[in-house]
Amino acid sequence: MQKSKIQWTDYTWNPVWGCLGGCNYCYARGIAKRFAKPIAEREATLNKRKNIFEDVARFTPTMLDHRLFAEFPKKPSRVFVNSMSDPAFWNRTIRRAVLDRIHFNESHSFQMLTKFPQILEFDYYPPNLCFGTSCENQESADMRIPALLERPAALHFVSFEPLTGHVNLKTEWTEKIKWVIIGGMSGTKATPMRMEWAESLIEECEMFNIQVFFKSWGKYVPIENLTVKERNAIMLKPPKITGEYCYNASEQVSYEHVRGFEYRNFPK
Numbered sequence: 001m002q003k004s005k006i007q008w009t010d011y012t013w014n015p016v017w018g019c020l021g022g023c024n025y026c027y028a029r030g031i032a033k034r035f036a037k038p039i040a041e042r043e044a045t046l047n048k049r050k051n052i053f054e055d056v057a058r059f060t061p062t063m064l065d066h067r068l069f070a071e072f073p074k075k076p077s078r079v080f081v082n083s084m085s086d087p088a089f090w091n092r093t094i095r096r097a098v099l100d101r102i103h104f105n106e107s108h109s110f111q112m113l114t115k116f117p118q119i120l121e122f123d124y125y126p127p128n129l130c131f132g133t134s135c136e137n138q139e140s141a142d143m144r145i146p147a148l149l150e151r152p153a154a155l156h157f158v159s160f161e162p163l164t165g166h167v168n169l170k171t172e173w174t175e176k177i178k179w180v181i182i183g184g185m186s187g188t189k190a191t192p193m194r195m196e197w198a199e200s201l202i203e204e205c206e207m208f209n210i211q212v213f214f215k216s217w218g219k220y221v222p223i224e225n226l227t228v229k230e231r232n233a234i235m236l237k238p239p240k241i242t243g244e245y246c247y248n249a250s251e252q253v254s255y256e257h258v259r260g261f262e263y264r265n266f267p268k
């Protein structure tokens with residue numbers, strides 16, 4: 001198991017590869033294409049599984065036993081379950097196997113995200129499972145959050161990453177949501193996350209005592225958000241101004257704050 005580069009977790013655990021979600025922009029599909037061969041070969045050699053290459057290459061949800069039974073760290077940690085798949089498309093056997101591993105490793109806190117809580121129902125929810133959904137805007141929040149909150153998980157969270165529009169948290173959600181992650185879009189097709197979207201969401205979370213983890217602005221940062229030091233850095237090495245508020249973040253400084261404040265909180 002490898003240390004994760006994702007700031008809100010310690011480790012990423014991918015016992016399943018492949019997804020039937022069919023989303024237009026799927027980061028996992030691109031990675032799976034590049035690594036299908038070595039992953040399948042490793043599994044075939046270690047566990048003598050035939051035909052695994054076709055399943056992995058087709059991106060159908062496939063359990064990788066060598067990952068499923070990977071050793072977890074000794075120190076209690078946060079473990080993000082599956083960046084390469086959405087649990088909504090796992091069959092019963094996969095769900096059971098993954099949940100059992102979670103349950104029997106109770107010193108760790110497992111963070112699991114789905115974009116399809118409406119169709120994802122587990123037989124049971126281990127107490128160390130943090131169950132979340134990813135939403136981009138109000139429309140997806142209205143559809144996914146109520147379905148998420150119907151599931152009897154010990155802890156519910158929402159990842160607004162990337163946040164692509166203004167979102168209002170409905171009062172009836174706020175008692176159950178314990179944690180919110182906010183982040184902007186990155187990559188070549190990125191669009192900016194506006195200052196007011198991030199600020200109003202943080203304000204709402206604070207009002208309802210929901211912990212916030214602000215990951216980063218992504219590719220574009222509102223100019224009004226910059227500190228004096230960051231503005232000076234821009235003066236020395238001008239980035240591309242792409243609009244009234246945003247410019248192309250060029251990795252010169254870290255853009256993980258909102259008007260100078262960092263929000264790196266975890267659920268209690």
Ligand code: SF4
Binds near residue numbers: 022023026028083086
């Ligand atoms: S749900 Fe996630 S893993 Fe599945 S296709 Fe969509 S983006 Fe990819």
